[in-house]
Amino acid sequence: MKKINIVKKNYDVNKIINKRNMVKNKYFYIYYDKNDLKTHRFAICVSTKIGNAVRRNKLKRQIKDIIDKSNLIFKYPVDYVIIVKKEINELNYEQIRANLIELISKLLD
Numbered sequence: 001m002k003k004i005n006i007v008k009k010n011y012d013v014n015k016i017i018n019k020r021n022m023v024k025n026k027y028f029y030i031y032y033d034k035n036d037l038k039t040h041r042f043a044i045c046v047s048t049k050i051g052n053a054v055r056r057n058k059l060k061r062q063i064k065d066i067i068d069k070s071n072l073i074f075k076y077p078v079d080y081v082i083i084v085k086k087e088i089n090e091l092n093y094e095q096i097r098a099n100l101i102e103l104i105s106k107l108l109d
Helices: 010-018 053-069 086-090 093-108
Strands: 022-024 028-034 041-046 078-084
Touching (some): 010 028, 010 041, 022 093, 028 093, 053 078
Parallel strands (some): 041 078
Antiparallel strands (some): 022 028
């Protein structure tokens, strides 16, 4: 994922979450809001309840990889905040991929 596609500021993340536009499943919450830029951006939040720093960073890398390698077409400039829930520890990479792509596809339709 390119650095231009990452929401970096905490106040931007809080603004997106406070809008309360979201979709969810058992493993993820995805909050979204339109932005004034020309591209889509993502923020990935993983709680300390998930595991230690190694586990959390691995999940972030996997989610970024899933977004990059998926053939999803983002038509509009939208900011997304992906919040990972504790139940993610039950899944392997392929199951995480299937759940995340299904949820993002709901947003894009």
